[in-house]
Protein backbone atom coordinates (compact mmCIF):
# COMPACT_ATOMS: atom_id res chain seq x y z
CA UNK A 475 0.00 0.00 0.00
CA UNK A 476 0.91 3.63 -0.44
CA UNK A 477 -0.17 5.93 2.36
CA UNK A 478 -1.38 9.37 1.36
CA UNK A 479 -1.00 11.60 4.38
CA UNK A 480 -3.87 14.06 4.38
CA UNK A 481 -3.01 17.69 5.05
CA UNK A 482 -6.24 18.97 3.47
CA UNK A 483 -8.93 16.61 2.25
CA UNK A 484 -9.60 17.78 -1.28
CA UNK A 485 -6.00 17.15 -2.31
CA UNK A 486 -5.51 13.76 -0.69
CA UNK A 487 -8.38 12.01 -2.47
CA UNK A 488 -7.21 13.04 -5.88
CA UNK A 489 -3.66 11.88 -5.12
CA UNK A 490 -4.95 8.54 -3.86
CA UNK A 491 -6.94 8.08 -7.05
CA UNK A 492 -3.95 8.90 -9.22
CA UNK A 493 -1.79 6.40 -7.37
CA UNK A 494 -4.40 3.77 -8.05
CA UNK A 495 -4.46 4.77 -11.69
CA UNK A 496 -0.79 3.74 -11.61
CA UNK A 497 -2.14 0.33 -10.42
CA UNK A 498 -0.81 0.69 -6.91
CA UNK A 499 -3.19 0.47 -3.95
CA UNK A 500 -3.35 3.62 -1.84
CA UNK A 501 -5.06 4.66 1.38
CA UNK A 502 -5.59 8.06 2.93
CA UNK A 503 -4.48 8.55 6.52
CA UNK A 504 -4.76 11.66 8.68
CA UNK A 505 -1.60 13.65 9.34
CA UNK A 506 -2.19 13.08 13.03
CA UNK A 507 -1.58 9.34 12.76
CA UNK A 508 1.61 8.38 14.63
CA UNK A 509 4.51 7.24 12.45
CA UNK A 510 4.60 3.85 14.16
CA UNK A 511 0.99 3.24 13.21
CA UNK A 512 1.77 4.17 9.62
CA UNK A 513 4.70 1.79 9.63
CA UNK A 514 2.47 -0.97 10.97
CA UNK A 515 0.53 -0.79 7.70
CA UNK A 516 3.76 -1.71 5.94
CA UNK A 517 3.63 1.02 3.31
CA UNK A 518 5.85 0.77 0.25
CA UNK A 519 5.74 4.55 -0.02
CA UNK A 520 4.31 7.62 1.63
CA UNK A 521 2.97 10.72 -0.09
CA UNK A 522 2.48 13.93 1.86
CA UNK A 523 -0.45 15.80 0.34
CA UNK A 524 -0.94 19.47 -0.25
CA UNK A 525 -3.06 21.50 2.13
CA UNK A 526 -4.35 24.98 2.74
CA UNK A 527 -2.16 25.88 5.74
CA UNK A 528 1.14 27.72 5.98
CA UNK A 529 3.82 25.82 7.89
CA UNK A 530 4.18 28.96 9.99
CA UNK A 531 0.52 29.27 10.90
CA UNK A 532 -0.41 28.45 14.45
CA UNK A 533 -1.64 24.87 14.74
CA UNK A 534 -0.56 24.10 11.18
CA UNK A 535 -0.44 20.33 10.62
CA UNK A 536 3.04 18.84 10.81
CA UNK A 537 4.52 15.53 9.77
CA UNK A 538 4.14 12.84 12.44
CA UNK A 539 7.14 12.67 14.69
CA UNK A 540 9.82 10.35 13.39
CA UNK A 541 8.14 9.97 10.00
CA UNK A 542 11.39 10.63 8.19
CA UNK A 543 13.23 8.00 10.23
CA UNK A 544 11.12 4.95 9.41
CA UNK A 545 12.92 4.26 6.15
CA UNK A 546 9.94 4.54 3.78
CA UNK A 547 10.40 6.39 0.48
CA UNK A 548 8.43 9.62 0.72
CA UNK A 549 7.15 12.20 -1.76
CA UNK A 550 6.05 15.62 -0.53
CA UNK A 551 3.62 17.57 -2.69
CA UNK A 552 3.06 21.34 -2.28
CA UNK A 553 2.40 21.77 1.46
CA UNK A 554 3.87 18.29 1.95
CA UNK A 555 7.00 19.41 0.13
CA UNK A 556 7.33 22.34 2.49
CA UNK A 557 6.69 20.17 5.55
CA UNK A 558 9.43 17.82 4.40
CA UNK A 559 11.88 20.63 3.71
CA UNK A 560 11.25 22.22 7.07
CA UNK A 561 11.45 18.97 9.02
CA UNK A 562 14.76 17.98 7.47
CA UNK A 563 16.55 21.30 7.93
CA UNK A 564 15.71 23.27 4.82
CA UNK A 565 14.01 26.67 4.90
CA UNK A 566 10.51 27.68 4.00
CA UNK A 567 9.74 31.33 3.39
CA UNK A 568 6.63 33.39 3.05
CA UNK A 569 6.43 35.24 -0.24
CA UNK A 570 4.58 38.37 -1.32
CA UNK A 571 4.02 36.79 -4.67
CA UNK A 572 1.68 33.85 -4.82
CA UNK A 573 1.84 31.35 -7.61
CA UNK A 574 -1.65 30.11 -8.46
CA UNK A 575 -2.49 28.23 -11.62
CA UNK A 576 -0.35 27.33 -14.59
CA UNK A 577 3.44 27.80 -14.36
CA UNK A 578 6.50 26.53 -16.14
CA UNK A 579 9.20 24.67 -14.30
CA UNK A 580 12.73 24.47 -15.57
CA UNK A 581 14.48 21.21 -14.81
CA UNK A 582 17.94 21.93 -13.42
CA UNK A 583 19.13 18.36 -13.09
CA UNK A 584 16.64 15.64 -13.92
CA UNK A 585 17.42 13.29 -11.05
CA UNK A 586 15.00 10.38 -10.81
CA UNK A 587 11.61 12.08 -11.09
CA UNK A 588 12.35 14.18 -14.18
CA UNK A 589 14.68 11.80 -16.04
CA UNK A 590 13.91 11.83 -19.74
CA UNK A 591 11.26 14.54 -19.44
CA UNK A 592 11.51 17.89 -21.27
CA UNK A 593 13.67 20.59 -19.79
CA UNK A 594 10.65 22.91 -19.47
CA UNK A 595 7.26 21.65 -18.37
CA UNK A 596 3.83 23.07 -17.71
CA UNK A 597 2.77 22.46 -14.11
CA UNK A 598 -0.08 23.49 -11.81
CA UNK A 599 0.85 25.55 -8.77
CA UNK A 600 -1.15 26.74 -5.79
CA UNK A 601 1.00 28.24 -3.05
CA UNK A 602 2.31 31.34 -1.39
CA UNK A 603 4.99 29.88 0.92
CA UNK A 604 7.96 28.34 -0.83
CA UNK A 605 11.06 26.31 -0.07
CA UNK A 606 13.98 28.71 -0.37
CA UNK A 607 16.72 26.22 0.38
CA UNK A 608 16.62 22.44 0.31
CA UNK A 609 17.83 20.40 3.29
CA UNK A 610 21.34 19.05 3.10
CA UNK A 611 21.64 15.82 1.20
CA UNK A 612 19.02 17.00 -1.32
CA UNK A 613 19.68 17.98 -4.93
CA UNK A 614 17.48 20.73 -6.34
CA UNK A 615 16.00 19.33 -9.52
CA UNK A 616 13.61 22.03 -10.73
CA UNK A 617 12.64 25.66 -10.22
CA UNK A 618 10.35 28.38 -11.57
CA UNK A 619 10.77 32.15 -11.78
CA UNK A 620 9.40 32.61 -8.28
CA UNK A 621 10.12 29.23 -6.71
CA UNK A 622 13.79 28.33 -6.36
CA UNK A 623 13.12 24.80 -5.11
CA UNK A 624 10.18 23.48 -7.16
CA UNK A 625 11.66 19.98 -7.13
CA UNK A 626 14.18 18.28 -4.84
CA UNK A 627 15.35 14.78 -4.11
CA UNK A 628 17.63 12.84 -1.84
CA UNK A 629 18.08 9.51 -3.59
CA UNK A 630 20.11 8.03 -0.76
CA UNK A 631 17.25 8.31 1.71
CA UNK A 632 14.45 8.05 -0.84
CA UNK A 633 12.98 11.52 -0.24
CA UNK A 634 11.37 13.55 -3.00
CA UNK A 635 9.56 16.87 -3.01
CA UNK A 636 7.68 18.89 -5.62
CA UNK A 637 6.07 22.26 -5.10
CA UNK A 638 3.59 21.80 -7.95
CA UNK A 639 0.69 19.35 -8.09
CA UNK A 640 1.53 16.28 -10.17
CA UNK A 641 -1.96 14.89 -9.47
CA UNK A 642 -3.86 17.53 -11.44
CA UNK A 643 -4.35 17.14 -15.15
CA UNK A 644 -2.91 20.57 -15.91
CA UNK A 645 0.51 19.32 -14.87
CA UNK A 646 1.70 18.03 -18.21
CA UNK A 647 3.89 15.17 -17.01
CA UNK A 648 2.32 14.74 -13.59
CA UNK A 649 1.37 11.10 -13.98
CA UNK A 650 4.81 10.28 -15.33
CA UNK A 651 6.40 11.91 -12.29
CA UNK A 652 4.12 10.01 -9.93
CA UNK A 653 4.85 6.77 -11.74
CA UNK A 654 8.58 7.35 -11.43
CA UNK A 655 8.29 7.97 -7.74
CA UNK A 656 6.18 4.85 -7.22
CA UNK A 657 7.99 2.40 -9.48
CA UNK A 658 11.56 3.63 -9.34
CA UNK A 659 11.76 5.69 -6.19
CA UNK A 660 9.78 3.25 -4.06
CA UNK A 661 9.93 -0.02 -5.98
CA UNK A 662 6.13 -0.46 -6.13
CA UNK A 663 4.71 -2.98 -8.59
CA UNK A 664 1.61 -2.28 -10.71
CA UNK A 665 -0.54 -5.01 -9.21
CA UNK A 666 -3.75 -3.10 -8.34
CA UNK A 667 -5.85 -4.19 -11.32
CA UNK A 668 -9.56 -4.79 -11.69
CA UNK A 669 -9.07 -8.55 -11.85
CA UNK A 670 -7.16 -8.48 -8.58
CA UNK A 671 -9.61 -6.09 -6.95
CA UNK A 672 -12.50 -8.37 -7.84
CA UNK A 673 -10.68 -11.51 -6.68
CA UNK A 674 -9.54 -10.02 -3.42
CA UNK A 675 -12.94 -8.50 -2.59
CA UNK A 676 -14.71 -11.77 -3.33
CA UNK A 677 -12.28 -13.60 -1.06
CA UNK A 678 -12.77 -11.02 1.70
CA UNK A 679 -16.58 -11.35 1.54
CA UNK A 680 -16.33 -15.15 1.77
CA UNK A 681 -14.11 -14.86 4.75
CA UNK A 682 -16.37 -12.36 6.50
CA UNK A 683 -19.71 -14.14 6.10
CA UNK A 684 -18.75 -17.80 6.01
CA UNK A 685 -21.91 -19.89 5.67
CA UNK A 686 -24.25 -17.21 6.97
CA UNK A 687 -27.04 -15.55 5.04
CA UNK A 688 -26.89 -12.02 3.72
CA UNK A 689 -29.48 -9.46 2.66
CA UNK A 690 -29.10 -6.44 0.39
CA UNK A 691 -31.41 -3.59 -0.63
CA UNK A 692 -31.13 -2.81 -4.33
CA UNK A 693 -31.93 0.75 -5.31
CA UNK A 694 -31.21 0.43 -9.00
CA UNK A 695 -28.17 2.67 -8.54
CA UNK A 696 -24.59 1.76 -9.41
CA UNK A 697 -23.23 1.22 -5.91
CA UNK A 698 -25.80 -1.18 -4.54
CA UNK A 699 -25.83 -3.07 -7.84
CA UNK A 700 -22.06 -3.58 -7.92
CA UNK A 701 -21.94 -4.44 -4.23
CA UNK A 702 -24.71 -7.01 -4.69
CA UNK A 703 -23.13 -8.49 -7.81
CA UNK A 704 -19.84 -8.90 -6.00
CA UNK A 705 -21.40 -10.54 -2.95
CA UNK A 706 -23.43 -12.79 -5.22
CA UNK A 707 -20.23 -13.85 -6.96
CA UNK A 708 -18.71 -14.60 -3.58
CA UNK A 709 -21.46 -16.52 -1.83
CA UNK A 710 -24.20 -17.23 -4.39
CA UNK A 711 -27.53 -18.24 -2.90
CA UNK A 712 -26.65 -17.16 0.60
CA UNK A 713 -27.53 -13.67 -0.64
CA UNK A 714 -31.06 -12.36 -1.05
CA UNK A 715 -31.60 -8.96 -2.63
CA UNK A 716 -34.66 -6.89 -1.85
CA UNK A 717 -35.94 -4.41 -4.37
CA UNK A 718 -38.60 -2.03 -3.15
CA UNK A 719 -40.54 -0.73 -6.14
CA UNK A 720 -41.87 2.53 -4.73
CA UNK A 721 -43.27 3.64 -8.05
CA UNK A 722 -41.01 6.70 -8.16
CA UNK A 723 -38.44 5.26 -10.53
CA UNK A 724 -37.98 6.28 -14.12
CA UNK A 725 -39.24 4.43 -17.16
CA UNK A 726 -37.51 1.10 -17.59
CA UNK A 727 -35.66 1.17 -14.28
CA UNK A 728 -37.68 -1.44 -12.38
CA UNK A 729 -37.27 -3.74 -15.38
CA UNK A 730 -33.52 -3.06 -15.39
CA UNK A 731 -33.31 -4.36 -11.86
CA UNK A 732 -35.85 -7.16 -12.16
CA UNK A 733 -34.68 -8.53 -15.50
CA UNK A 734 -31.27 -7.26 -16.65
CA UNK A 735 -29.61 -7.30 -13.27
CA UNK A 736 -30.94 -10.72 -12.40
CA UNK A 737 -29.98 -12.06 -15.83
CA UNK A 738 -26.44 -10.73 -15.46
CA UNK A 739 -25.88 -11.95 -11.91
CA UNK A 740 -28.31 -14.78 -11.22
CA UNK A 741 -29.09 -13.14 -7.93
CA UNK A 742 -31.98 -14.17 -5.70
CA UNK A 743 -34.36 -11.24 -5.96
CA UNK A 744 -37.29 -10.44 -3.72
CA UNK A 745 -39.40 -7.69 -5.29
CA UNK A 746 -41.85 -5.75 -3.18
CA UNK A 747 -44.47 -3.84 -5.12
CA UNK A 748 -45.10 -0.93 -2.78
CA UNK A 749 -46.41 1.59 -5.30
CA UNK A 750 -49.84 1.96 -3.75
CA UNK A 751 -48.41 2.31 -0.31
CA UNK A 752 -46.06 5.13 -1.29
CA UNK A 753 -48.74 6.92 -3.30
CA UNK A 754 -51.18 6.91 -0.43
CA UNK A 755 -48.52 8.00 2.06
CA UNK A 756 -47.68 10.89 -0.26
CA UNK A 757 -51.29 11.81 -0.96
CA UNK A 758 -51.66 15.59 -1.11
CA UNK A 759 -48.18 16.29 0.26
CA UNK A 760 -46.41 19.21 -1.42
CA UNK A 761 -43.68 20.20 1.02
CA UNK A 762 -40.30 18.87 -0.22
CA UNK A 763 -38.95 17.99 3.22
CA UNK A 764 -42.12 16.16 4.17
CA UNK A 765 -42.01 14.22 0.92
CA UNK A 766 -38.44 13.14 1.63
CA UNK A 767 -39.25 12.09 5.17
CA UNK A 768 -42.29 10.11 4.12
CA UNK A 769 -40.43 8.33 1.33
CA UNK A 770 -37.48 7.54 3.63
CA UNK A 771 -39.75 6.29 6.38
CA UNK A 772 -41.86 4.12 4.10
CA UNK A 773 -38.77 2.69 2.48
CA UNK A 774 -37.38 1.54 5.80
CA UNK A 775 -40.70 0.06 6.83
CA UNK A 776 -41.13 -1.89 3.63
CA UNK A 777 -37.53 -3.09 3.66
CA UNK A 778 -37.90 -4.07 7.28
CA UNK A 779 -41.01 -6.13 6.58
CA UNK A 780 -39.30 -7.87 3.69
CA UNK A 781 -36.21 -8.50 5.78
CA UNK A 782 -38.31 -9.98 8.56
CA UNK A 783 -40.03 -12.27 6.14
CA UNK A 784 -36.71 -13.42 4.77
CA UNK A 785 -35.08 -13.74 8.16
CA UNK A 786 -37.93 -15.75 9.57
CA UNK A 787 -38.28 -17.87 6.50
CA UNK A 788 -40.74 -17.80 3.68
CA UNK A 789 -40.14 -15.50 0.80
CA UNK A 790 -36.58 -16.25 -0.12
CA UNK A 791 -34.39 -19.11 -1.09
CA UNK A 792 -31.69 -20.41 1.21
CA UNK A 793 -32.20 -22.30 4.41
CA UNK A 794 -34.85 -20.41 6.40
CA UNK A 795 -33.54 -21.94 9.58
CA UNK A 796 -30.28 -20.10 9.10
CA UNK A 797 -30.68 -16.53 10.31
CA UNK A 798 -29.64 -13.57 8.17
CA UNK A 799 -26.82 -11.87 9.93
CA UNK A 800 -25.33 -9.60 7.34
CA UNK A 801 -26.50 -6.57 5.42
CA UNK A 802 -24.73 -5.37 2.27
CA UNK A 803 -24.11 -1.65 1.90
CA UNK A 804 -22.62 0.12 -1.10
CA UNK A 805 -20.48 2.47 0.99
CA UNK A 806 -17.66 4.04 -1.05
CA UNK A 807 -14.21 5.17 0.00
CA UNK A 808 -14.93 8.95 -0.03
CA UNK A 809 -17.67 8.35 2.57
CA UNK A 810 -15.24 6.36 4.67
CA UNK A 811 -12.59 9.07 4.47
CA UNK A 812 -15.07 11.83 5.22
CA UNK A 813 -16.45 10.07 8.23
CA UNK A 814 -13.12 9.49 9.93
CA UNK A 815 -10.71 8.01 7.41
CA UNK A 816 -11.45 4.43 8.38
CA UNK A 817 -9.05 4.95 11.24
CA UNK A 818 -11.40 3.76 13.92
CA UNK A 819 -13.20 7.06 14.25
CA UNK A 820 -16.96 6.94 14.21
CA UNK A 821 -18.26 5.78 10.89
CA UNK A 822 -21.83 6.87 11.21
CA UNK A 823 -22.62 7.68 7.65
CA UNK A 824 -22.54 4.15 6.30
CA UNK A 825 -25.33 3.10 8.63
CA UNK A 826 -27.47 5.96 7.51
CA UNK A 827 -28.24 4.50 4.12
CA UNK A 828 -30.65 2.07 5.62
CA UNK A 829 -31.32 3.86 8.86
CA UNK A 830 -33.00 2.65 12.00
CA UNK A 831 -33.61 -1.02 11.58
CA UNK A 832 -35.40 -2.57 14.53
CA UNK A 833 -33.58 -4.28 17.37
CA UNK A 834 -34.41 -7.85 16.44
CA UNK A 835 -32.85 -7.25 13.04
CA UNK A 836 -29.30 -6.51 14.05
CA UNK A 837 -27.04 -6.93 11.08
CA UNK A 838 -23.33 -6.84 10.66
CA UNK A 839 -22.47 -4.74 7.63
CA UNK A 840 -20.77 -6.10 4.54
CA UNK A 841 -19.25 -3.19 2.66
CA UNK A 842 -17.27 -4.62 -0.23
CA UNK A 843 -16.76 -1.22 -1.91
CA UNK A 844 -15.49 0.70 1.08
CA UNK A 845 -11.96 0.96 -0.29
CA UNK A 846 -13.06 2.03 -3.78
CA UNK A 847 -13.63 5.29 -5.60
CA UNK A 848 -16.66 5.71 -7.88
CA UNK A 849 -14.71 5.20 -11.09
CA UNK A 850 -13.27 1.98 -9.67
CA UNK A 851 -16.75 0.81 -8.73
CA UNK A 852 -17.86 1.31 -12.32
CA UNK A 853 -14.83 -0.55 -13.65
CA UNK A 854 -15.51 -3.35 -11.17
CA UNK A 855 -19.14 -3.49 -12.31
CA UNK A 856 -17.97 -3.96 -15.88
CA UNK A 857 -15.51 -6.60 -14.73
CA UNK A 858 -18.39 -8.43 -13.04
CA UNK A 859 -20.37 -8.36 -16.28
CA UNK A 860 -23.10 -5.90 -15.31
CA UNK A 861 -24.97 -4.18 -18.16
CA UNK A 862 -23.64 -0.76 -19.19
CA UNK A 863 -27.04 0.81 -18.47
CA UNK A 864 -26.56 -0.02 -14.82
CA UNK A 865 -22.81 0.59 -14.54
CA UNK A 866 -22.98 4.00 -16.21
CA UNK A 867 -26.22 5.19 -14.64
CA UNK A 868 -26.16 8.79 -13.57
CA UNK A 869 -26.78 9.49 -9.89
CA UNK A 870 -30.48 9.41 -9.06
CA UNK A 871 -31.90 10.59 -5.74
CA UNK A 872 -33.35 8.04 -3.36
CA UNK A 873 -36.76 9.82 -3.26
CA UNK A 874 -36.80 9.51 -7.06
CA UNK A 875 -39.42 11.26 -9.14
CA UNK A 876 -41.23 12.17 -5.94
CA UNK A 877 -39.00 15.22 -5.64
CA UNK A 878 -39.13 16.03 -9.34
CA UNK A 879 -42.85 16.70 -9.32
CA UNK A 880 -43.33 20.18 -7.94
CA UNK A 881 -46.67 19.79 -6.22
CA UNK A 882 -48.47 16.71 -4.94
CA UNK A 883 -47.45 13.33 -6.33
CA UNK A 884 -50.12 11.37 -8.17
CA UNK A 885 -49.96 8.34 -10.44
CA UNK A 886 -51.02 10.45 -13.40
CA UNK A 887 -48.33 13.03 -12.84
CA UNK A 888 -45.72 10.31 -12.40
CA UNK A 889 -46.70 8.84 -15.76
CA UNK A 890 -46.43 12.22 -17.46
CA UNK A 891 -43.02 12.90 -15.95
CA UNK A 892 -41.79 9.41 -16.77
CA UNK A 893 -42.68 9.90 -20.43
CA UNK A 894 -40.99 13.29 -20.65
CA UNK A 895 -37.92 12.07 -18.79
CA UNK A 896 -37.57 9.03 -21.04
CA UNK A 897 -37.54 11.27 -24.12
CA UNK A 898 -34.89 13.57 -22.66
CA UNK A 899 -32.67 10.63 -21.74
CA UNK A 900 -33.15 8.97 -25.12
CA UNK A 901 -32.12 12.08 -26.98
CA UNK A 902 -29.13 12.66 -24.73
CA UNK A 903 -27.95 9.12 -25.37
CA UNK A 904 -28.58 9.46 -29.09
CA UNK A 905 -26.40 12.59 -29.12
CA UNK A 906 -23.62 10.62 -27.42
CA UNK A 907 -23.55 12.97 -24.44
CA UNK A 908 -24.32 10.61 -21.56
CA UNK A 909 -20.85 10.67 -20.08
CA UNK A 910 -20.42 14.44 -20.49
CA UNK A 911 -23.44 15.21 -18.36
CA UNK A 912 -23.31 14.56 -14.63
CA UNK A 913 -27.05 14.39 -14.22
CA UNK A 914 -30.13 15.37 -16.17
CA UNK A 915 -33.16 15.85 -13.91
CA UNK A 916 -36.44 16.48 -15.70
CA UNK A 917 -38.92 18.31 -13.53
CA UNK A 918 -42.70 18.59 -13.81
CA UNK A 919 -44.24 21.84 -12.58
CA UNK A 920 -47.47 20.12 -11.74
CA UNK A 921 -49.23 23.09 -10.17
CA UNK A 922 -48.33 25.52 -12.92
CA UNK A 923 -50.33 25.87 -16.10
CA UNK A 924 -49.76 28.01 -19.14
CA UNK A 925 -51.63 28.70 -22.31
CA UNK A 926 -50.45 27.17 -25.53
CA UNK A 927 -51.72 26.34 -28.97
CA UNK A 928 -51.49 22.84 -30.36
CA UNK A 929 -53.25 21.63 -33.49
CA UNK A 930 -55.18 24.89 -33.91
CA UNK A 931 -56.68 24.73 -30.48
CA UNK A 932 -55.90 26.41 -27.24
CA UNK A 933 -54.23 24.28 -24.57
CA UNK A 934 -53.75 24.88 -20.90
CA UNK A 935 -51.01 22.47 -19.90
CA UNK A 936 -48.01 22.06 -17.65
CA UNK A 937 -44.39 23.07 -18.22
CA UNK A 938 -41.46 20.67 -18.05
CA UNK A 939 -38.07 21.90 -16.86
CA UNK A 940 -34.88 20.36 -18.24
CA UNK A 941 -32.04 20.53 -15.74
CA UNK A 942 -28.86 19.10 -17.32
CA UNK A 943 -25.78 19.79 -15.20
CA UNK A 944 -22.08 19.14 -15.23
CA UNK A 945 -20.27 18.45 -11.98
CA UNK A 946 -17.41 16.57 -10.36
CA UNK A 947 -19.00 15.59 -7.09
CA UNK A 948 -22.49 17.19 -6.89
CA UNK A 949 -21.26 19.67 -4.30
CA UNK A 950 -21.05 22.34 -6.96
CA UNK A 951 -22.45 22.14 -10.46
CA UNK A 952 -22.87 24.17 -13.59
CA UNK A 953 -25.77 24.10 -16.02
CA UNK A 954 -24.78 22.09 -19.05
CA UNK A 955 -24.68 23.89 -22.37
CA UNK A 956 -26.45 21.23 -24.38
CA UNK A 957 -26.32 21.76 -28.14
CA UNK A 958 -29.37 23.65 -29.42
CA UNK A 959 -30.30 20.90 -31.83
CA UNK A 960 -30.45 18.38 -28.98
CA UNK A 961 -32.59 20.75 -26.90
CA UNK A 962 -34.80 21.32 -29.86
CA UNK A 963 -35.39 17.62 -30.49
CA UNK A 964 -36.20 17.07 -26.83
CA UNK A 965 -38.61 19.99 -26.78
CA UNK A 966 -40.40 19.00 -29.96
CA UNK A 967 -40.76 15.41 -28.95
CA UNK A 968 -41.99 16.16 -25.45
CA UNK A 969 -44.67 18.58 -26.58
CA UNK A 970 -45.71 16.21 -29.38
CA UNK A 971 -45.63 12.97 -27.48
CA UNK A 972 -46.52 13.74 -23.88
CA UNK A 973 -50.08 14.71 -23.13
CA UNK A 974 -50.60 17.68 -20.81
CA UNK A 975 -47.19 19.20 -21.62
CA UNK A 976 -47.28 22.30 -23.79
CA UNK A 977 -44.06 24.03 -22.81
CA UNK A 978 -40.42 22.98 -22.28
CA UNK A 979 -37.92 25.18 -20.46
CA UNK A 980 -34.25 24.86 -19.56
CA UNK A 981 -32.88 25.68 -16.12
CA UNK A 982 -29.72 27.77 -16.50
CA UNK A 983 -28.81 28.15 -12.82
CA UNK A 984 -25.50 26.93 -11.44
CA UNK A 985 -25.11 25.35 -7.98
CA UNK A 986 -24.80 27.43 -5.88
CA UNK A 987 -27.19 29.27 -5.83
CA UNK A 988 -29.51 26.58 -7.19
CA UNK A 989 -29.37 22.96 -6.13
CA UNK A 990 -29.32 20.21 -8.72
CA UNK A 991 -32.75 18.92 -7.80
CA UNK A 992 -35.71 21.30 -7.56
CA UNK A 993 -36.82 20.01 -4.19
Ligand code: XMP
Nearest residue numbers: 869870871872873913948985989990991992
Ligand atom coordinates in the same frame (compact mmCIF):
# COMPACT_ATOMS: atom_id res chain seq x y z
P1 XMP B 1 -28.84 18.79 -4.71
O1 XMP B 1 -30.22 18.85 -5.26
O2 XMP B 1 -28.79 19.01 -3.22
O3 XMP B 1 -28.35 17.30 -4.93
O4 XMP B 1 -27.87 19.69 -5.45
C1 XMP B 1 -27.03 16.86 -4.85
C2 XMP B 1 -26.97 15.42 -5.30
O5 XMP B 1 -27.63 14.56 -4.37
C3 XMP B 1 -28.71 13.90 -5.00
N1 XMP B 1 -29.79 13.87 -4.02
C4 XMP B 1 -30.12 12.79 -3.29
N2 XMP B 1 -29.63 11.54 -3.29
N3 XMP B 1 -31.17 10.92 -1.60
C5 XMP B 1 -30.18 10.60 -2.46
O6 XMP B 1 -29.75 9.43 -2.47
C6 XMP B 1 -31.71 12.16 -1.53
O7 XMP B 1 -32.62 12.42 -0.75
C7 XMP B 1 -31.17 13.14 -2.43
N4 XMP B 1 -31.43 14.45 -2.66
C8 XMP B 1 -30.59 14.87 -3.63
C9 XMP B 1 -29.02 14.71 -6.24
O8 XMP B 1 -29.67 13.94 -7.23
C10 XMP B 1 -27.66 15.18 -6.62
O9 XMP B 1 -26.94 14.16 -7.29
